[in-house]
Structures are given as structure tokens and as C-alpha cells.
Amino acid sequence: MQIQENFSLKQYNTFGIDAKAKQFSFFSTSDELADLLEYSKEPPACILGGGSNILLTKDIDGTVLKNEIKGIEETGEDDNYIYVKAGAGENWHQFVQYCIGRNWAGLENLSLIPGNVGASPMQNIGAYGVEIKEVFNSLTAFHIHDRTIHTFTTGDCEFGYRESVFKRKYKNEFVILRVTFRLHKSPVFHTEYGAIKDELERMQVSSLSIKAIARAVINIRTAKLPDPKVIGNAGSFFKNPSIPHSDFLRLKEKFDSIVGYNNPDGTVKLAAGWLIEHSGPKEGISWKGYRTGDAGCHAKQALVLVNYGNASGKEIFELSEAIMQSVEKKFGIMLEREVNIYR
Numbered sequence: 001m002q003i004q005e006n007f008s009l010k011q012y013n014t015f016g017i018d019a020k021a022k023q024f025s026f027f028s029t030s031d032e033l034a035d036l037l038e039y040s041k042e043p044p045a046c047i048l049g050g051g052s053n054i055l056l057t058k059d060i061d062g063t064v065l066k067n068e069i070k071g072i073e074e075t076g077e078d079d080n081y082i083y084v085k086a087g088a089g090e091n092w093h094q095f096v097q098y099c100i101g102r103n104w105a106g107l108e109n110l111s112l113i114p115g116n117v118g119a120s121p122m123q124n125i126g127a128y129g130v131e132i133k134e135v136f137n138s139l140t141a142f143h144i145h146d147r148t149i150h151t152f153t154t155g156d157c158e159f160g161y162r163e164s165v166f167k168r169k170y171k172n173e174f175v176i177l178r179v180t181f182r183l184h185k186s187p188v189f190h191t192e193y194g195a196i197k198d199e200l201e202r203m204q205v206s207s208l209s210i211k212a213i214a215r216a217v218i219n220i221r222t223a224k225l226p227d228p229k230v231i232g233n234a235g236s237f238f239k240n241p242s243i244p245h246s247d248f249l250r251l252k253e254k255f256d257s258i259v260g261y262n263n264p265d266g267t268v269k270l271a272a273g274w275l276i277e278h279s280g281p282k283e284g285i286s287w288k289g290y291r292t293g294d295a296g297c298h299a300k301q302a303l304v305l306v307n308y309g310n311a312s313g314k315e316i317f318e319l320s321e322a323i324m325q326s327v328e329k330k331f332g333i334m335l336e337r338e339v340n341i342y343r
């Protein structure tokens with residue numbers, strides 16, 4: 001067990017914020033995690049995965065433990081499915097590629113999402129018409145106080161839009177150890193999302209495959225979303241808000257080009273990127289492409305806030321506040337952050 005003091009987390013959060021942890025250590029098994037918890041006595045201040053969904057606005061006056069649990073194994077199969085278990089510390093995109101390489105289908109639309117396997121159920125990650133809950137089977141998680149290992153099925157996780165029990169009622173109680181996915185032996189293609197259809201056409205794909213879909217998703221993401229290795233970011237900073245249909249009609253009368261999608265429950269999910277693009281720090285100036293110091297709003301996708309180099313977490317947080325206030329003022333809609341804020 002190696003514990004480092006006053007440790008910079010700059011390499012361990014995709015925003016690239018230079019906040020420090022009072023103590024820092026890795027764990028690669030549940031026994032190592034138990035030992036670290038025993039040693040540090042008090043509960044960890046933060047469990048880090050890939051650091052791709054967190055904004056650190058100050059130093060962490062406590063222990064940060066980074067999940068490095070690795071390993072991918074096939075745990076079973078039936079007529080239709082392959083069951084595959086991955087360590088929470090596996091890189092998400094590498095895991096997706098591993099599955100695509102074996103022709104196990106279901107994760108291709110989720111290619112190139114930054115972060116690790118452990119965050120995928122925590123967040124119910126989703127993109128281009130697919131959410132993790134559709135391919136999730138179960139997970140094991142370590143209870144920080146009881147030091148026991150629990151199994152969670154799909155029902156136990158209470159998945160919602162970018163939500164699960166691990167972000168709400170069990171917040172900071174469990175450490176996700178391993179996740180088992182149920183992948184299709186014969187692919188079920190999800191190409192209904194407009195951008196995928198357009199990209200597949202542009203690629204002139206003659207016979208559809210999970211590899212072609214993954215390629216299309218990778219092309220779209222690289223064109224629109226900044227690579228965290230080049231420009232610090234944590235993907236979508238805000239959630240897309242849902243509003244009653246009647247409110248949507250009222251907004252549509254005033255703002256003809258507003259973008260919304262019908263939810264199955266009759267409400268309308270608005271594209272927060274559109275709301276942000278159509279508001280700004282001053283009348284006539286859009287947030288999209290706006291920069292103050294090293295904090296900014298991405299020029300190709302307004303839902304993504306970026307760190308051009310040396311922004312502090314506080315500066316990015318303040319920019320997010322200003323964006324929320326102006327969207328509220330113009331459209332009467334309060335945006336909700338998707339990224340976890342450490343403050």
C-alpha cells in the first residue's frame with residue numbers, strides 16, 4: 001500500500017484541473033481497498049474512476065482513492081447473449097473495442113465516451129440512441145462502511161437519464177468493483193439517431209455492421225467534441241432538461257428553431273446546447289465559442305465547457321453559473337449540471 005501526500009490530481013481529471021489531494025492511493029482489488037479504508041480510518045473524500053465527470057473547485061482535504069480494478073472475462077452465454085464482466089478500472093473505450101473485436105454487439109453506439117467502466121452504470125451513460133441500462137446485467141460494489149460486497153441487478157440500480165442509485169440515495173456509500181454486460185450475439189442496430197444516419201451515408205457503408213456504427217460514432221464525436229487529452233473537458237456539462245409539452249409549444253411560438261424531442265411520458269426534452277447557443281454574456285453574443293481566461297464554452301458544441309490550459313475549477317464553475325443564469329433569464333429554464341462538482 002503506497003499513500004502519497006499532497007498529490008496533484010491534474011493527470012487524473014479530464015478537465016485537467018490542478019487540485020491537490022491530501023492523501024492519494026490506487027487500489028486494484030477489493031482487498032486493497034479494504035486495507036486502505038482500514039488504514040485511513042475515515043471514509044475517503046473521493047473515489048476516482050477515469051476522472052471524466054468531475055469538476056474539482058478546490059483541493060481535497062482528505063483521501064482520494066483511484067479505482068484500478070482490471071480484467072475482462074466472459075462469464076457465460078445463452079442462445080442470444082454473451083455475458084462479459086469488466087473491472088471498474090478498465091478504460092471504457094478500450095473495453096468497447098474489445099467487445100466489437102469479438103463481434104459482441106450492443107456497445108458500438110457508446111464508442112469513444114471518456115472514462116472507465118465503473119462510471120458507466122453510475123451515470124447510465126448514453127449516446128446516439130443507446131443507454132447503458134439496455135446492455136447492463138449486474139454489478140458488484142463494495143460498501144464503504146460495512147466492508148461487504150453487494151450485487152446489484154438492473155432493477156436495483158434504478159437507472160434514469162444520466163442517473164442511478166449511486167448518484168442519489170447511495171451517494172458515496174459504494175465503490176463499484178466489476179460490471180457485467182449482456183451483449184448480443186446477433187447485432188441489433190441502432191441507427192435512428194439523425195447524425196448516425198448522415199454519417200453512415202457519408203461513409204458510403206454498403207453493409208451495416210457494428211464496426212461501421214462504431215466508426216460513424218467515432219467520426220461524429222471527434223468532429224464535435226474536444227479530445228480531453230488536448231483540451232480539458234468532461235463531456236456534456238449540463239443535462240438536457242425536460243419540460244411539459246404545453247411549455248414547449250409556448251417557447252416554440254417565440255423561438256421557432258428551438259430543438260426538442262418528445263419523451264415517451266409526453267414531456268419534451270430540450271437540447272440544452274441550443275438554449276446555451278442562443279443565449280450569451282451580453283445581448284447579441286453567444287456563449288458558444290465564448291472564452292474568459294482559460295475557461296470556455298466549446299465552439300462546436302455549446303453543452304461542453306472547456307479548460308484551455310490553466311483555468312481553475314472555480315473559474316469553470318463560475319462560467320457555468322453565468323450560463324445557467326442567462327438561460328434562465330431568456331427561456332425560464334433552470335439547467336441542471338451533469339458533471340459532479342467537488343466544492
Ligand code: EPU
Nearest residue numbers: 127128129235236238239240259271273274277301302303
Ligand atoms: N445543438 C445546438 N447547439 C449546440 C449543440 C447542440 O443547437 O451547440 C442542438 C442541435 O440541434 C443538435 C441537438 O442540439 O441537433 C442535439 O445535439 P447533439 O446531438 O450534439 O446531442 P446533445 O443532446 O447536445 C447528448 C448527450 C451527449 C451525447 C449526444 C449524442 C446529454 C447531456 N448529452 O448531447 O452525451 O454524446 O447526446 O447522443 O444528454 C455526455 O453525456 O457527456 C455526452 C457527450
